[in-house]
Amino acid sequence: MYGTAVAVIGAGSAGLTAYRSARQHTDSVLLIDPGPLGTTCARVGCIPSKLLIAAADSAWHMRHADRLGVSAGTIQVDGVRVMQRVRQMRDRFVGKVLKGMESIPGEDQLKQTVRFAGNHLLETAEGEQIEAERIVIATGSRPSVPRMLQAAGTRLLVNDDLFELTDLPQSVVVFGPGVIGLELGQALHRLGVRVRMFGIGGAIGPIEDEAIRQAALEQFGQEFPLDPDAQVTAIQETEIGVEVSFQTADGDSVTETFDYLLAATGRRPNVDQLGLEHTDLELDTHGVPRFDPHTLQCSAEHIFIAGDANNDLPLLHEASDEGAIAGRNAALLPEIQPGHRTVPLAIVFSDPQIATVGLRPSRIEAEYTNHYAVARFDFADQARAKVLGRDRGLMKVWAEKESGTLLGVEILGPDAEHLAHLLAWAIQQRLSVRDLLQMPYYHPVLEEGIRSLLRDLKSRL
Template sequence: MSTEQEGDIERVAEELRRGLDIKDRKHHLKTYPKFFTGSDAVKYLISSGRAKTEQDALDLGNGLMAQGVFHHVTRDHAFKDEPLFYRFTADEEAFSGGPTIKDDGKAVSWADRLLGGRDEAGPNLQAQLPSWDDAGFQSVEKDLGVSPLDKCNLQLLDNVHPAQWQDATPQPMYNMVVIGAGAGGLVSAAGSAGVGARVAIVEEHLLGGDCLNVGCVPSKALIRCARAAYQARNAEQFGVHVDGVRVDFGKVMERMRCIRAEISKNDSAKRFAQQLGVDVYLGHAKFTSKHTLEVNGKTLRFATAVIAAGGSPKVPPIPGLLDVPFLTNVSFFNLTELPKRLGVIGTGPIGLELAQAMARLGAQVTVFGRTGRILEKEDPDAAGILQQQLEREGIKLMTQVELKSVSKRAGGDVATHIEVHICGDKTQDVVVVDQLLVATGRSPNVKRLGLEAAGVEFTTADGVKVNDYLQTSQKHIFAVGDVCTPYKFTHVADFMARLVVRNALFFGRGKFSALIIPWATYTEPEIAHVGLYPRDLEQRGIKFDTYTKKLEDNDRAICDSQTEGFVKVHTKGGTDTIVGATIVAADAGNMISELTAAMQGGIGLGALASVIHPYPTQAEAIRQSGDLYNKTRLTPFVKTLFRGVMAAQRATASI
């Protein structure tokens, strides 16, 4: 498509729309409203003088398609000189009638037809995450930093950042360009390419993002090894005597690296380029205008873009901290030797998961916090159970301290020492550690992206600003994941990306507020949550009832010696409509999905009481929570009525 045609695109599109025979057309006994054919469009473009040859017409038509002017009926074809059906975007809103009307009376969108899903789920059931003053915090830029370069890490790098990679030749126009190849970016790219879009993805560091490389995958592999060590040391309670438990930390970390490498095949550059048809660019992306970005000296033009740049570790403004070799989650998994003494700054999920794992593997662990409690966003009862467990395992929790400074220790082999002021206690103000892990949250990666050139609004604290449809201040540019939301979970980025594919390419109207978001902290016991907390319900003025079933009454939990935990379900006052739930249990992360599915499907707590669960399982506590609700329906009047019925039955039987 020539420069003149590009500048004249709106006028060309309108002339084409007026000149074509747009009507309802039938194919294979199915009627498609308001369509024209590719062959008719080619004839018109030539006859009107807009194109001299068939190839000119095809180039112009495909350019119009890339700009979103019109599309093929099922997104299976580019613009061709064939009797294929195409429809103008401007006619989408007029599309209605017949079998394309949903049960709720709303027109079925292309998102409904091709990708499924629901755009609305009633009131917003997303919890308000606590916030605090982060003044002075800064993000730490990450680099490749993969070590040691053993066979497993080399396999990882071969997959997610090949040493030799030839970038694709840029297409004239991409339907979508994605910045960032973490969970949100990869799902955006794969989902779009899978329905026929021309897609490019740009990654500066490692494909797979934090989850694969320095987050979910390596941490869960480490936690599994730590659990094995803990169970071996505590097997005597089950009549099993294990003598001389020894942890080979080097082998533990090698196992983690090999598992990560094996899983990395799914996120590899080769798979996305060769199997999924995505143009993969390894380099730094920077917007140069509202419809272009630059990578490795090449310009990529796009109709829509997705910012999925993720986040980086956030570091508190503690004097001297930047002068010592502290760890974050980015560098933690490079360890090959177990530190004798580990300090952890941060009492959130990342800090506590790694603190418990390292303590079980043999380190002396001290955790520092400033708010007076751990897991500030979670149910206090849940956090309390976990705190007791961590303390039983020998972890020292200093949850209300002010860290005055950090410095290298003068002399000796110890790497650092921390001067700690403990509120209300002057007995100890120095803690000595060999390694220091900083786990104080994440900052969105918004620097150096050229967002100003694209006209995309953002702040360094909160990231890219998006609306409920995940559009930025530029409606054709979207954002997903840690770069734009406080819900910094892999599964949230995944489902945000699914919304973006629908909204960006198929004129969907999927709302982020409609997502019902569960999450879990993978300590032992696990803590899982979905929906609203009591504090959210109180702030919104929503009356609610709470039904709690403790695991001390659960037969399987008793058999497993895992009785410290509960299922706690909140329902809208006077009803069984579930609005939130918290589970504390060994397998809470899996158990929470039953309640999430119930909320998503509009199934009430009372109905869960009739769902047969295998016996004995800890998940029975969910069913028993439903029993608790159903018992509240036995009002004094109903009980009196039942007693009358029972009396009448006895009288009849005695005759």
């Protein structure tokens, strides 16, 4: 048995940041992870998915250049080369992460799995024990696949598997029109793969506003079959693929066969194999430790939890922020303090893109009832969007009536990633509608849509 002041379980985005944050305050930090290393984002998440999307968007814009009077001729998608570039570029990003880990001393790393054997005691698979004064859980998450989808057998894919394909398949059925499903499903479609997408409950990505949800359903439904509240009756692996039986909106029974079934049905925190039952931690209904979102401290005060493992905000920038808070507080316990948190910001790299900023509409309604105003803007009326031939989507902004400060934003539209950042910065600086209307707006740019929306919002305040 040996001991450490701080043990960080997990070397992903949250764990690496937690280690470095704790190391600023103590030399006794142990980073524990059996591998594979390189972070979920770089290996199987945001990086490879954006590489696939880049290829897909190039093919799509070439096919549709004719509307601008430009002909690109016959478009050919070389699936082997597309997937080869995805893996090569992904491996470069993973390599950079691993290169950055070279600065971590070998004695500070333990490349094994561990479980709790007590409140302060960790145990490896070989029975070696580590006594830790404080512990940060940063074990990340993994794809969650409902039992029904597991009937696809060897034809079942999760996003981790998709990027290992050496060629593009002919057809894929996607379950889950959330962030992962929308991004990968649309990208595959644009690369020439036959795609059908199913969901449950009617949700489209992270959208809450009903008007924007309907607009998104219409836009994506024009590209590929999308049923966000599907009635799937059977899934079966066959010799040539996976067979899916379902009912159409008209009530007809249909059976289609696809090469693969892509399960994009969410992720689950990697905490179920940690032996949490050997601790005094209070767990929620999903088996995740309860924690203070401001300090990341759990009910057992020497344990902190950060990143995807806490099932709160599974985004890289949030994981890094949480890792910094958890690492610092673990190192300086009992002198803990709330950490700096940025305005919530999430982006779906579909086309049109989807973005959410600040408070969600349901929370605004609950906390600011009768004290907020909301305005909407249709990109069909936007000059720059028309010039680009990308005049599709809606944007809504909510503001507090008394102060005029922005509360939240939902966007479905072109280059929403950039508009969302501008509005996130505005919300974090607590700028009012009046403040933002005094900012410069060039013509013609997509940002003029923000000005039009704010003018409308000001009249409603």
